[in-house]
Amino acid sequence: MKPAAFDYHRADNLQHACELLSSSGDDSKILAGGQTLIAMMNFRLARPKVLIDVSNIADGNQVLDEDGGIRIRATTVQRFVENSESVQQRFPLLCHAIEHVAHFQIRNKGTIGGNLVNADPASELPAMSLAFDAEFDIISVAGRRTVSASEFFVTYYTTVVAPNEVLSSIRFAEPPKNSGWGFHEVARRAGDYALAGSSAIVTLDAAGKCTRARIALFGVAATPVRATAAEDVLIGEAYSEDLLKASARSVQSILDPESDVHVTADYRRSVAEVLTVRALNDAFRRAKAVQ
Ligand SMILES: Cc1cc2nc3c(=O)[nH]c(=O)nc-3n(C[C@H](O)[C@H](O)[C@H](O)COP(=O)(O)OP(=O)(O)OC[C@H]3O[C@@H](n4cnc5c(N)ncnc54)[C@H](O)[C@@H]3O)c2cc1C
Structure with a gap:
């Protein structure tokens, strides 16, 4: 199958993606790794009129060590997190869970943010966000808000991220030492x-x-x-x-x-x-x- 016709924009950064979303209307969608969205479009289960591609933004892969946790940019591909020494040392459970996400070829393209916004209830990463008391940083042209993992997932394939919003980063809290x-x-x-x-x-x-x-x-x-x-x-x-x-x-x-x-x-x-x-x-x- 081929997807229905759509317009395509490449965002320079996530703020630019918000501006493009705002000017494109509710029928626009963020394209991250495309591992789920493109398949949905090919089966015509999704028919966005506009795609806003964030897969090539500068510094798209980012895992930042913070006091008491790590912050992962939403556009970071899953394999980058899995291979991060810091995540391996501080969050071995997260690495182990990511190894169970699909195959490494898919993890080379699929992003942390795309997986979480897709909110498949059988996905490993949404459960990880609960296990690590994660906080989701969500942006739009109107500003920024932070949502806890317990509030983020609404139902099957649905989160609190609105059509005009972009998931920017996710902070995972490090468990105590023992x-x-x-x-x-x-x-x-x-x-x-x-x-x-x-x-x-x-x-x-x-x-x-x-x-x-x-x-x-x-x-x-x-x-x-x-x-x-x-x-x-x-x-x-x-x-x-x-x-x-x-x-x-x-x-x-x-x-x-x-x-x-x-x-x-x-x-x-x-x-x-x-x-x-x-x-x-x-x-x-x-x-x-x-x-
Ligand atoms: C064969 C196969 C097996 C798989 N097995 C597993 C598995 O075992 N476990 C698992 O967890 N996953 C699995 N997946 C899914 C995979 O992890 C995908 O990478 C993931 O679901 C979507 O990530 P993506 O970056 O490709 O997002 P995309 O497909 O590009 O986007 C998915 C959705 O998220 C939205 N989106 C993406 N990024 C953002 C953002 N920053 N802000 C707002 N909205 C955004 C898009 O608009 C779209 O609605 C599998 C996929 C395939 C093809």
């Missing part, structure tokens, strides 16, 4: 979108008791899900198999998966619980190792 992480997903083939997945970060005190926890799941609802009730089960407790099972069981109440041609909703529910136990197991093990 933290460990875990990540597990089930997909039909390597590189496919996950059928379900779970990630965990736990922080332990000197006695091995959990002082902070983050559990974020994907592929199990219309948006990525942070399981705060399951996190609360862990606080003040030391590792035990029963504790992890109790925490993972409480994930069930907030899941709202769909059945599709691949698997049933019940399958997603039960796999999500199992994956959460595994993610927590790894997180506790890694947290103990860095004490």
Whole structure:
């Protein structure tokens, strides 16, 4: 299939992209890596009248170390983040999750911002934004606003980014020192979108008791899900198999998966619980190792 006719503009920078969006109307779209948008256009599932290309702006790939976190420019390709030494050292969970996004050829083109704005509920990165208390910097000709990860995702393929806005950068907060992480997903083939997945970060005190926890799941609802009730089960407790099972069981109440041609909703529910136990197991093990 070929896409419907469209006009094409190349933006010099993100501010320029905002100006082009503002003058082009609501039928215009940002083109980043094109890994999702171009396929949608070829199938005529998307018919934007105007494309505003941000894939060639100066310094498009940027990972900035900040006190207590990192800021990633939205136009940064996923592979650049995966290969960043700073991200590998400070955010190993984020690197590990990105390795599960499609294939490296796609990650060489696909951007962090495009993935997050696309908001596929089975995507790994939206869940990472919840796990790392991310903040989204959104700009338009009217100014700038910051939105937390818990407010960013609205429903399937929908975020709070308005048609006249551009996602500029995302700030990921670094977990405390005595933290460990875990990540597990089930997909039909390597590189496919996950059928379900779970990630965990736990922080332990000197006695091995959990002082902070983050559990974020994907592929199990219309948006990525942070399981705060399951996190609360862990606080003040030391590792035990029963504790992890109790925490993972409480994930069930907030899941709202769909059945599709691949698997049933019940399958997603039960796999999500199992994956959460595994993610927590790894997180506790890694947290103990860095004490
Ligand atoms: C075969 C295949 C397998 C894949 N598997 C996975 C997977 O396992 N996990 C996964 O997470 N993803 C997967 N993807 C998707 C991939 O990660 C894409 O890169 C991503 O979804 C879109 O990023 P992009 O930069 O290509 O965005 P584009 O396709 O260019 O844009 C996607 C959408 O985001 C909007 N947009 C992009 N950037 C901005 C911005 N800065 N501000 C505002 N709006 C913006 C666009 O207008 C468009 O609506 C897969 C893709 C393919 C083709």
